[in-house]
Amino acid sequence: MRHIISVLLENETGALSRVSGLFSQRGFNIESLTVAETSDSSLSRMTIFSTGNDRVIEQIVKQLNKLIEVVKVSDLTSQDHVERELMLVKVCPTNKDELEIKQLVDIFSCKIVDVTEKTYTIEISGKTKKINAFLNALNSAIIMEVSRTGVTGISRGKKAILK
Amino acid sequence: MKLNGAQILINSLQSEGVEYIFGFPGGAVLHICDALEAQNDITNVLVRHEQGAAHAADGYARASGKPGVVLVTSGPGITNAVTGIATAHMDSIPMVVISGQVPSPLIGMDAFQEVDATGITRSCVKHNFLVRDINEIANTVKKAFHIATTGRPGPVVVDIPKDKTIEQITPKSYPEEVEMRSYKPTVKASNRQIKKTAELILNSKRPIIYSGGGCVIGNASNELREFTRMTGFPITQTLMGLGAYPGNDELSLGMLGMHGTYESNMAMYGADCVIAIGARFDDRITGSLDKFCPNAKFIHVDIDPSQISKNVVADIPIVGQVNQVLEVLNKELKDKKFQDISKWWSQINKWREMDSLAYKKKPGVIKPQTVIETLYEVTKGKAIVTSDVGQHQMWAAQYYMFDEPRRWINSGGLGTMGFGLPAAMGAKLAMPGKDVACITSEGSIQMMTQELSTMLQYSTPVKIINLNNGYLGMVRQWQEFFYENRYAMSYMDALPDFIKLAESYGHMGILVEKEADLKPAMLEAFKQKERTVFVDIKTDPTENVFPMIPAGGAHCDMLLAGRDEMVSKDETDLNAV
Numbered sequence: 005m006r007h008i009i010s011v012l013l014e015n016e017t018g019a020l021s022r023v024s025g026l027f028s029q030r031g032f033n034i035e036s037l038t039v040a041e042t043s044d045s046s047l048s049r050m051t052i053f054s055t056g057n058d059r060v061i062e063q064i065v066k067q068l069n070k071l072i073e074v075v076k077v078s079d080l081t082s083q084d085h086v087e088r089e090l091m092l093v094k095v096c097p098t099n100k101d102e103l104e105i106k107q108l109v110d111i112f113s114c115k116i117v118d119v120t121e122k123t124y125t126i127e128i129s130g131k132t133k134k135i136n137a138f139l140n141a142l143n144s145a146i147i148m149e150v151s152r153t154g155v156t157g158i159s160r161g162k163k164a165i166l167k
Numbered sequence: 168m169k170l171n172g173a174q175i176l177i178n179s180l181q182s183e184g185v186e187y188i189f190g191f192p193g194g195a196v197l198h199i200c201d202a203l204e205a206q207n208d209i210t211n212v213l214v215r216h217e218q219g220a221a222h223a224a225d226g227y228a229r230a231s232g233k234p235g236v237v238l239v240t241s242g243p244g245i246t247n248a249v250t251g252i253a254t255a256h257m258d259s260i261p262m263v264v265i266s267g268q269v270p271s272p273l274i275g276m277d278a279f280q281e282v283d284a285t286g287i288t289r290s291c292v293k294h295n296f297l298v299r300d301i302n303e304i305a306n307t308v309k310k311a312f313h314i315a316t317t318g319r320p321g322p323v324v325v326d327i328p329k330d331k332t333i334e335q336i337t338p339k340s341y342p343e344e345v346e347m348r349s350y351k352p353t354v355k356a357s358n359r360q361i362k363k364t365a366e367l368i369l370n371s372k373r374p375i376i377y378s379g380g381g382c383v384i385g386n387a388s389n390e391l392r393e394f395t396r397m398t399g400f401p402i403t404q405t406l407m408g409l410g411a412y413p414g415n416d417e418l419s420l421g422m423l424g425m426h427g428t429y430e431s432n433m434a435m436y437g438a439d440c441v442i443a444i445g446a447r448f449d450d451r452i453t454g455s456l457d458k459f460c461p462n463a464k465f466i467h468v469d470i471d472p473s474q475i476s477k478n479v480v481a482d483i484p485i486v487g488q489v490n491q492v493l494e495v496l497n498k499e500l501k502d503k504k505f506q507d508i509s510k511w512w513s514q515i516n517k518w519r520e521m522d523s524l525a526y527k528k529k530p531g532v533i534k535p536q537t538v539i540e541t542l543y544e545v546t547k548g549k550a551i552v553t554s555d556v557g558q559h560q561m562w563a564a565q566y567y568m569f570d571e572p573r574r575w576i577n578s579g580g581l582g583t584m585g586f587g588l589p590a591a592m593g594a595k596l597a598m599p600g601k602d603v604a605c606i607t608s609e610g611s612i613q614m615m616t617q618e619l620s621t622m623l624q625y626s627t628p629v630k631i632i633n634l635n636n637g638y639l640g641m642v643r644q645w646q647e648f649f650y651e652n653r654y655a656m657s658y659m660d661a662l663p664d665f666i667k668l669a670e671s672y673g674h675m676g677i678l679v680e681k682e683a684d685l686k687p688a689m690l691e692a693f694k695q696k697e698r699t700v701f702v703d704i705k706t707d708p709t710e711n712v713f714p715m716i717p718a719g720g721a722h723c724d725m726l727l728a729g730r731d732e733m734v735s736k737d738e739t740d741l742n743a744v
């Protein structure tokens with residue numbers, strides 16, 4: 005089962021390596037991990053996208069909680085939540101691909117954020133599924149490189165990670 | 168008044184009430200050594216190897232309940248200490264390790280004697296710090312002790328770059344308290360869980376208490392005794408838990424697991440309710456998880472939530488300090504009516520009749536079991552006993568009936584050969600009035616003999632009981648059972664003359680080659696109150712540890728002494744019990 009786990013932790017050097025080290029040490033899966041400062045600069049928020057059965061996920065949450073610098077852990081998957089991922093993809097279309105790309109950008113409502121003589125850079129955000137679908141729809145022969153942020157998420161409604 | 172970082176560090180350690188620092192110097196910690204020398208509250212114990220420092224601090228901590236403190240230099244200093252830190256980590260021992268680091272501007276430059284200390288130790292500490300600002304030294308030490316000693320205890324490394332020990336500031340007074348929003352170790356067990364637990368206990372017909380190291384480290388011995396006696400339930404203890412409940416008591420079934428007694432393992436297998444207290448369902452305890460306690464409901468009390476339902480899913484999890492949980496539970500159960508478990512007891516007593524720790528003496532050879540029994544007799548069961556790792560460790564656990572907590576000091580989790588001797592030194596410093604014995608064998612002892620020198624310098628008279636079987640016995644045993652007697656790498660030729668070795672370090676040595684000399688030798692050794700005595704005992708090289716559950720076996724599949732066949736589950740119909 006896929007799980008999106010939010011971790012609020014002290015914004016200190018070394019904290020990230022503790023989390024990633026924990027996953028490799030205990031053989032837990034990480035599909036993606038994103039981290040950045042929050043509105044409170046002393047705290048970072050990390051979003052970990054992992055897979056595992058309920059017992060594995062329970063252990064992941066408990067082991068994360070055990071890390072001294074971790075303030076709060078929350079499994080978003082078990083609650084109503086919003087999740088997004090952002091991808092930048094650079095393509096070098098031939099003339100005949102150009103129209104198709106513009107159509108795809110329309111259909112997936114994404115943006116072309118940079119154009120050079122030979123290349124386009126497209127930005128797309130949304131659920132992972134949508135991003136995968138967009139990637140599949142592109143002619144793989146013209147993809148030069150892909151950069152994805154990994155999933156980030158937030159709970160819906162009045163609930164917040166610290167409240 | 169201005170102080171340098173080293174002085175601030177030492178003042179902080181004084182404020183924490185530190186008595187001993189076990190350490191070894193080097194360039195990165197010279198200012199710290201200097202500051203240590205300038206005061207009298209803390210005694211520095213100069214070991215001969217940093218692993219010895221960590222084990223000695225660990226032994227001190229296990230015997231006293233207070234955190235052990237270590238000082239090592241950067242690079243090889245801290246890497247040498249890693250085995251000792253990992254040993255403490257696996258057994259949840261409170262420890263603070265101060266390591267020197269290269270000066271801040273050199274960090275990351277592959278400087279002389281630089282290693283990434285926080286990186287290397289990250290997975291074997293409870294927490295670690297790299298101090299980046301002299302103003303943070305005192306606060307960091309405060310946090311380190313707080314983290315090491317509260318919740319589930321463990322080692323904490325504080326890595327201090329040399330320049331931070333040289334810089335000077337006018338320090339603030341040492342913080343009295345720490346407040347960490349991300350670390351709140353105190354938890355109180357929920358009332359609802361206590362009620363549910365009591366209900367399950369009151370309804371169980373084949374209960375067993377399975378207690379572990381948490382009852383020793385968590386100082387829950389009194390509460391555990393009250394609980395056990397009030398319920399009248401059988402109790403089995405893990406290797407780490409021995410002594411929390413007296414081993415001689417009639418409710419005690421002895422140790423469980425791979426080398427546990429027949430009655431303990433059979434009772435676990437047959438139980439309908441397992442009450443796990445401060446134990447973590449280690450694989451050496453459970454054997455095959457599929458066949459582990461097939462009929463039981465599990466109550467699991469532990470301070471560390473991540474231990475609960477890690478290996479075995481708990482029916483009733485209780486997170487809390489074991490002594491507090493037991494106290495509340497004892498109140499809840501007081502004057503309640505329990506099930507009649509006399510049938511269960513008569514079944515257990517039948518298992519007991521197997522006498523699974525019986526062994527046959529052979530004329531002309533000293534049985535290792537006899538050595539432990541003699542040690543028990545000579546010390547009247549009152550000594551602090553440390554151990555190394557191997558067969559001798561198991562025999563010590565099986566035949567020395569510990570009746571108090573903090574008397575049995577061994578590396579259970581990591582199984583570190585070399586632990587016993589330095590741990591004995593630390594234990595002796597913690598409890599100078601007590602007899603301390605180190606049970607070891609010729610393989611393990613050679614990993615740390617250099618500490619014999621430290622023991623002379625600091626006058627820590629310990630009795631070394633060397634079960635010299637001439638083999639890495641535990642390895643040899645596995646090779647006999649599972650590798651068709653191919654004894655690869657388990658025999659050491661060219662052993663030293665341990666008597667001369669001890670004497671060359673200024674200690675006394677006694678060689679024992681006949682059983683008749685065993686007791687007199689031990690009496691003589693313990694008469695020597697001021698001296699470390701190395702009693703080198705030639706024991707039967709062919710003896711094996713029984714009972715044994717082969718790795719991955721079930722509790723009902725035990726190899727017993729003197730039988731070729733596996734004793735598999737007996738015919739008892741448990742439902743009739």
Ligand SMILES: Cc1ncc(C[n+]2csc(CCOP(=O)(O)OP(=O)(O)O)c2C)c(N)n1
Nearest residue numbers: 557558559582584608609610611639640641
């Ligand atoms: C540092 C370390 N290395 C290897 C082992 C694996 N090991 C476990 S028991 C054992 C043999 C111990 O031999 P000895 O100390 O002579 O004890 P005996 O079994 O003979 O009583 C070995 C090698 C270990 N536990 N620790």
Ligand SMILES: [Mg+2]
Nearest residue numbers: 608609638640
């Ligand atoms: Mg040996």
